[in-house]
Amino acid sequence: MIHKLLKRPQAIIGLCLIAIVIVIAIAAPAFSPHDPELVNLSQKYAQPDAEYPLGTDQLGRCTLSRLLYGARYSIGISLPVLLILSVIGLIVGTFSACAGEKADHFITILCDVFIAFPSLIIAIAVIGVLGNGLQNIAVSVVIATWAWFVRIVRSYSVQEMGKDYILAARISGCNTGKLVFRHLIPNILPQFLVYVSTGVASSIIMVSSFAFLGLGLPSGTPEWGAMLNDARTALYSHPELLIYPGLCIFVTAAGFNLFGEALRDILTPEEDSL
Amino acid sequence: MKKYIGKRIISFLIVLIGVSVLSFLLIAWSGKDPAEIIAHRGVSNPTPEQIEMIRVEMGLDQPLPVRYIQWLSGMFTGELGTSLTTHQPIVKDLHKYLATTTSLVGMAILWIIVLTVPISLLCARKRNRLFDQVTRGITICGICVPTFWLGFLLLLFFAIHLKWFSVLPSPGWRGFLLPSFALAVPSSCSLIRIMRSSLLAELSSDYVRFAKARGLSANRILVCHILRNALPPVVTIFFQQFGFLIAGGAVIESVFSIKGIGTYLVDSVIAADTIAVSTCIVVIAAIFVVANFMADIINRLLCPWMVREENDT
Amino acid sequence: MMPSLMIDHLSINLRSGTDNLVSEISFAIKEGESLILLGQSGSGKTMTCSAVLNLLDPKKFKVSGSVFFGETDLLNSSEKQRRGIYGNQIVYIPQNPMTALDPSMRIGRQMDETLRLHSDKSRQQRYNYILRLLHDVGLDDPDRVYRAYPHMLSGGMLQRVIIAMAMMLDAKFVLADEPTTALDVIHRNGIIDLFSQMKANGVGILMVTHDFATALQLGGNMLVMKEGKIIESGEVQSVFDHTTEPYTRSLIEAYSLSCAFTKGAES
Numbered sequence: 018m019i020h021k022l023l024k025r026p027q028a029i030i031g032l033c034l035i036a037i038v039i040v041i042a043i044a045a046p047a048f049s050p051h052d053p054e055l056v057n058l059s060q061k062y063a064q065p066d067a068e069y070p071l072g073t074d075q076l077g078r079c080t081l082s083r084l085l086y087g088a089r090y091s092i093g094i095s096l097p098v099l100l101i102l103s104v105i106g107l108i109v110g111t112f113s114a115c116a117g118e119k120a121d122h123f124i125t126i127l128c129d130v131f132i133a134f135p136s137l138i139i140a141i142a143v144i145g146v147l148g149n150g151l152q153n154i155a156v157s158v159v160i161a162t163w164a165w166f167v168r169i170v171r172s173y174s175v176q177e178m179g180k181d182y183i184l185a186a187r188i189s190g191c192n193t194g195k196l197v198f199r200h201l202i203p204n205i206l207p208q209f210l211v212y213v214s215t216g217v218a219s220s221i222i223m224v225s226s227f228a229f230l231g232l233g234l235p236s237g238t239p240e241w242g243a244m245l246n247d248a249r250t251a252l253y254s255h256p257e258l259l260i261y262p263g264l265c266i267f268v269t270a271a272g273f274n275l276f277g278e279a280l281r282d283i284l285t286p287e288e289d290s291l
Numbered sequence: 292m293k294k295y296i297g298k299r300i301i302s303f304l305i306v307l308i309g310v311s312v313l314s315f316l317l318i319a320w321s322g323k324d325p326a327e328i329i330a331h332r333g334v335s336n337p338t339p340e341q342i343e344m345i346r347v348e349m350g351l352d353q354p355l356p357v358r359y360i361q362w363l364s365g366m367f368t369g370e371l372g373t374s375l376t377t378h379q380p381i382v383k384d385l386h387k388y389l390a391t392t393t394s395l396v397g398m399a400i401l402w403i404i405v406l407t408v409p410i411s412l413l414c415a416r417k418r419n420r421l422f423d424q425v426t427r428g429i430t431i432c433g434i435c436v437p438t439f440w441l442g443f444l445l446l447l448f449f450a451i452h453l454k455w456f457s458v459l460p461s462p463g464w465r466g467f468l469l470p471s472f473a474l475a476v477p478s479s480c481s482l483i484r485i486m487r488s489s490l491l492a493e494l495s496s497d498y499v500r501f502a503k504a505r506g507l508s509a510n511r512i513l514v515c516h517i518l519r520n521a522l523p524p525v526v527t528i529f530f531q532q533f534g535f536l537i538a539g540g541a542v543i544e545s546v547f548s549i550k551g552i553g554t555y556l557v558d559s560v561i562a563a564d565t566i567a568v569s570t571c572i573v574v575i576a577a578i579f580v581v582a583n584f585m586a587d588i589i590n591r592l593l594c595p596w597m598v599r600e601e602n603d604t
Numbered sequence: 605m606m607p608s609l610m611i612d613h614l615s616i617n618l619r620s621g622t623d624n625l626v627s628e629i630s631f632a633i634k635e636g637e638s639l640i641l642l643g644q645s646g647s648g649k650t651m652t653c654s655a656v657l658n659l660l661d662p663k664k665f666k667v668s669g670s671v672f673f674g675e676t677d678l679l680n681s682s683e684k685q686r687r688g689i690y691g692n693q694i695v696y697i698p699q700n701p702m703t704a705l706d707p708s709m710r711i712g713r714q715m716d717e718t719l720r721l722h723s724d725k726s727r728q729q730r731y732n733y734i735l736r737l738l739h740d741v742g743l744d745d746p747d748r749v750y751r752a753y754p755h756m757l758s759g760g761m762l763q764r765v766i767i768a769m770a771m772m773l774d775a776k777f778v779l780a781d782e783p784t785t786a787l788d789v790i791h792r793n794g795i796i797d798l799f800s801q802m803k804a805n806g807v808g809i810l811m812v813t814h815d816f817a818t819a820l821q822l823g824g825n826m827l828v829m830k831e832g833k834i835i836e837s838g839e840v841q842s843v844f845d846h847t848t849e850p851y852t853r854s855l856i857e858a859y860s861l862s863c864a865f866t867k868g869a870e871s
Contacts, residue, residue, distance in 0.1 A: 506691025
C-alpha cells in the first residue's frame with residue numbers, strides 16, 4: 018500500500034507538506050531570526066529586509082518568526098487531539114458495533130445529540146466554560162467532534178462485521194475481544210486513516226478559528242488565526258499581514274487533505290478508474 | 292411510510308430533548324456562578340448577601356431539574372431575562388440576530404445550489420476531461436481554505452482593490468453577497484465532490500445501460516434519470532452542512548462585521564452570559580436536528596424505493 | 605431478401621491488454637428468425653450483444669469488424685443516427701429486469717418517455733396504447749402497473765413490462781441478454797412464449813443464454829460460444845441431438861441434470 022501511495026503525486030505533495038510543517042514546528046527556534054513575542058515599537062510595520070525577511074506587524078514583531086512558531090500551535094494541538102479522538106472513536110465505535118442492541122442504541126443516540134451541535138458552536142461554548150488555555154482548546158475540540166469519530170468507526174465496523182471472514186473467525190472460536198483487536202480494527206484502519214487525515218485538516222482550521230475569534234489563547238500568541246485577527250486593523254495599509262497566516266493554514270490543511278485524498282483513491286479505486 | 296415517519300419522529304424528539312439537556316448541563320456545570328457575574332456588573336464589590344439575593348431572584352437556588360424546566364419554558368414564553376452584552380431581553384435578541392444569520396445562511400445556500408448542481412453535472416458528463424480535472428483541483432483547495440481568510444481575500448480584492456463593495460456592511464442583500472459567498476465555498480466544494488462521485492456511481496448502473504439501449508440521449512439520461520437517483524447522499528450532506536453554515540457564520544460575521552447569532556454567541560461567551568450561551572446553542576442545534584429530519588423526508592420522497600438502513604452514515 | 609442484422613468478423617479487445625474477449629465472430633439474422641448464442645458465463649456472449657448495441661465504452665474496449673443493420677454500419681454511425689435505431693428498430697431486453705428500470709420513476713412514465721421519443725402519437729393515444737400493450741403481455745391490471753414504481757412489481761412482471769416496451773415500437777430486432785435467468789422457473793415459460801409470439805410476428809431475435817432449455821423452447825439457429833470463439837453452429841434441435849463437442853455436451857448434461865431433478869421432485 019505504501020508503494021502504491023508513493024506513486025501518486027497527490028500523496029507525495031501531501032506528505033512533503035506535512036513533513037515540512039512538522040519540521041518547522043519542531044525546529045521553530047532554530048529557524049526564527051527573532052523572538053516571536055518580542056515587541057519593538059520603533060520597528061512597527063517594517064518593510065521586508067535582511068533582518069526581518071517578511072517585515073514586522075503592528076507591534077514591531079518579526080512576522081516570519083511568528084509564522085514559524087505558529088506551526089507549533091496548529092500541529093501541537095491538532096495531532097494530539099486527533100490521537101485522542103482516534104482512540105475514543107475506535108474503542109467506543111467498535112464497542113457499539115459489537116456490544117449488543119441496548120448499548121448500541123444508547124451510544125447512537127448520544128452521538129446524535131452531540132452531532133446536533135455544529136462542532137465550532139459547541140467548542141466555543143466549551144471554551145467559554147473551561148476558560149483559556151492550550152489544554153482547554155484541545156478538550157473542547159475533542160468534546161465537539163468525538164461523536165463523529167465514534168459514528169464513522171461504528172458504521173465501518175457494522176459493515177465489516179457482516180462479512181464472511183468475521184463469521185468464520187467466530188465459528189472457529191474467536192472471542193469478541195480478540196475478534197475486535199485481531200480482525201476488526203486492522204481491517205477498518207485504512208478507511209479510518211482517511212477520515213483521520215481529513216480530520217487533522219479540519220481541526221487545524223477549527224483551532225485557528227478560535228484564535229481568530231479571540232477565544233482560547235491569550236492575546237499576542239503567535240498563532241495563525243490570532244495573527245489574522247491582529248492584522249485586521251491593517252486591512253488597508255498592510256494586507257500582506259493578512260495573507261501570510263491564512264496561506265500557512267491553507268497549506269497545512271491542504272497537506273493533510275491531499276494525503277487523505279490519495280489514500281482514499283487507493284482504497285476505493287473504482288471511483289477513479291480511467 | 293407512515294410507520295417510518297412515526298419512528299423518525301420519536302427518535303427526532305429524543306434527540307431534541309437530549310440536545311436541550313446537554314446545552315443546559317454544559318452551562319450549569321460550568322463552575323461559573325451567573326449570580327456572581329451579574330452582581331459584579333451591578334456593583335463593583337458585591338457582598339455575599341447581594342449575590343445571594345440575585346441568586347434567589349433568578350431562581351438559581353432551585354435544584355437543577357426545576358431550573359431546566361424554567362429555562363425551557365422561558366424559551367417559549369420569552370422570559371429568559373436580559374442579555375449581559377446588549378441589555379435587551381435574550382429572546383428579543385435571538386429573534387433579531389437569528390433573522391440576520393438566516394438571511395446570510397439562506398443566501399449561502401443559494402450560492403451552494405447554483406454552484407454545486409451545474410458544476411457536478413458537467414463534471415460527470417465530461418469525466419476526466421479538462422473541466423473535470425480543473426474542478427477537482429479547485430475543490431480540493433476549496434475544502435482547505437479557512438472561511439475567514441477567504442472572507443478577507445474577497446474583501447481585499449472586491450472592496451479595497453476593485454471598490455465594488457464597501458468594507459463595512461452595506462444594508463440589504465448587497466451586504467450579504469461577499470460573506471455568503473465566502474461561507475458557501477467550502478460547503479460547495481465538498482458537495483461538488485460528493486455529487487460528482489454519486490452521479491458517476493449511478494452512471495454505471497443497469498438502468499442507465501437500458502436507457503441508452505432505448506435510444507435516450509446522454510443528456511436526457513443524466514438530467515431525467517441519474518440526477519434524481521444520485522441526489523439522496525447529496526441531500527443528506529447538504530442538510531448536515533446547514534449546521535456548519537450557521538457555525539461558520541460566526542466566523543464570517545466577525546470578518547464582515549455583521550451582527551448575527553454567531554457574533555452574539557461569541558460575545559456572550561466572552562461576557563460569560565451563561566443563559567444567552569445555552570439558549571443560543573440549543574436554538575442552533577434544534578435547527579440542525581430539524582434540518583436532518585427534513586433531509587430524511589425529502590430523500591424518501593425523491594426515491595420511493597429507498598429503505599434507509601439504521602446504520603447508514 | 606438480404607439479412608437484416610449482419611455481424612461480420614467482430615472482435616473485441618481490452619485496450620489495456622492483448623486478450624481477445626471475442627474473436628472473429630460472424631453471423632446474420634433475418635426478420636422473423638431467431639438465433640441463440642449459447643455459452644457459459646465469460647464466453648463472450650454478453651460482450652457480443654453489448655457490441656451490437658454499441659454499449660461498450662470505447663475508452664476501455666477496442667471493437668473491430670462490422671455490424672450492419674440493413675444498410676447502416678452501426679459501429680461507424682453518428683450518435684443521432686444510432687438513437688433513431690436503438691430503442692426503435694433494434695430493442696434490448698436486459699438480463700435483470702429488477703435493475704433495468706429507473707427505480708424512482710413510475711413505469712408508465714418510463715414507457716411513455718421511450719414512446720414519445722420515437723413516435724408522434726398524442727398523450728392520450730400513448731396512454732391507451734401502453735395500457736393495451738401491458739395487457740397483451742399478460743399483466744392483469746395494466747393501470748396499476750402503469751402507476752407502479754419498479755420495486756413494487758415482481759421480476760416476472762417487470763420482464764413482461766420490458767417486453768411490452770420492446771413490442772411498443774414494432775421493432776424489427778430484439779436482442780435479449782439472458783432474459784430468463786433472473787426469473788423463477790414458473791415465469792420462464794410465459795416469457796419464452798412471448799418471444800415465440802414476437803418471432804411469429806416477424807421480429808428477428810438474438811437471444812443470449814447459457815440454458816439449453818430456453819434454447820430448445822425458442823428453437824431456430826444456434827451458435828455455441830467458448831472463450832470468445834464460435835465452436836459449433838446449427839439448428840438447436842440437431843445440435844442437441846448430434847453434437848460431438850465436449851463443451852456443448854457438458855451444457856446439455858447440465859440441462860438434463862436439472863430436468864432429472866425437476867422430475868425427481870415431481871414424482
